[in-house]
Amino acid sequence: MSKKTTSAALFPNAKVAAEVTTYSASSSTALPKHLVDYHAWVDENRPQDAAYMISNLQAQSLIFFARAFGAKRVLEIGSYVGYSALVWAHALGEDGKVTGLEFSEEYAKIANATFEKHGVKNVEIIVGDALQTLSALNPEEPYDLIFIDAQKSGYPSYLRDILAGSQPGSTNRLLRPGGFIVADNVLRRGLVADGSEDNPNWQLQRHVVHAEEDLVALREFNKALATHERLEALLLPVFDGVGFARLLD
Numbered sequence: 414m415s416k417k418t419t420s421a422a423l424f425p426n427a428k429v430a431a432e433v434t435t436y437s438a439s440s441s442t443a444l445p446k447h448l449v450d451y452h453a454w455v456d457e458n459r460p461q462d463a464a465y466m467i468s469n470l471q472a473q474s475l476i477f478f479a480r481a482f483g484a485k486r487v488l489e490i491g492s493y494v495g496y497s498a499l500v501w502a503h504a505l506g507e508d509g510k511v512t513g514l515e516f517s518e519e520y521a522k523i524a525n526a527t528f529e530k531h532g533v534k535n536v537e538i539i540v541g542d543a544l545q546t547l548s549a550l551n552p553e554e555p556y557d558l559i560f561i562d563a564q565k566s567g568y569p570s571y572l573r574d575i576l577a578g579s580q581p582g583s584t585n586r587l588l589r590p591g592g593f594i595v596a597d598n599v600l601r602r603g604l605v606a607d608g609s610e611d612n613p614n615w616q617l618q619r620h621v622v623h624a625e626e627d628l629v630a631l632r633e634f635n636k637a638l639a640t641h642e643r644l645e646a647l648l649l650p651v652f653d654g655v656g657f658a659r660l661l662d
């Protein structure tokens with residue numbers, strides 16, 4: 414007799430998970446060639462940190478979401494070498510605007526060279542510590558969507574800055590009323606929900622510097638997203654966990 418369960422039946426093991434992911438990507442609107450090529454180039458040429466990037470399927474889902482929502486202005490916290498910024502630029506079109514906040518001058522340089530190579534003129538990367546640069550932003554128009562993908566320990570602070578910088582009635586607010594916050598890696602290999610040693614991913618994370626601090630910060634962030642009176646939230650257990658929130662005022 415089959416038993417109904419609330420857990421996903423799609424990923425019984427790593428092989429099926431990979432097949433399901435490949436099948437889902439090929440059953441979704443294809444990415445343009447320059448995005449697929451750039452992802453592959455970073456994978457090949459920067460194996461030490463290529464895993465920082467969102468996957469191509471995640472890019473497909475963000476493009477679909479941004480277009481369904483009619484986003485024209487995106488702020489990204491954590492740009493690395495510009496793959497996801499290039500994705501947002503494609504989703505928004507030439508009349509859209511992407512701002513990226515990135516700590517590393519080296520990464521920003523690679524990102525800017527890539528935008529130039531592809532004739533993308535509507536992305537600006539601001540170099541510096543987003544714990545400072547975010548609250549110093551003074552946009553002429555508010556953003557429709559803010560994508561958080563920098564250091565995990567900073568997520569609670571980024572959320573506080575976004576909410577403080579988007580007060581109802583204020584000028585130069587960061588996020589518009591009804592705008593979205595999208596936060597990547599909020600489940601951190603499932604360890605945010607189950608941080609016990611019998612979670613097989615615990616072994617993978619235990620040598621990572623700041624791993625425990627990151628889990629504590631992500632739990633704080635997820636709780637704030639779900640319970641804040643100015644937000645409506647949804648945490649989706651896809652990719653590495655993606656948190657969505659809509660600013661109500």
Ligand SMILES: C[S@@+](CC[C@H](N)C(=O)[O-])C[C@H]1O[C@@H](n2cnc3c(N)ncnc32)[C@H](O)[C@@H]1O
Nearest residue numbers: 465466467491493496497515516542543563564
């Ligand atoms: C996961 S990667 C971003 C990947 C990118 N969103 C993509 O998918 O192509 C995180 C990035 O955040 C940057 N970062 C970390 N801490 C930061 C901070 N305090 N301020 C700004 N950027 C930061 C790192 O240098 C790194 O490039």
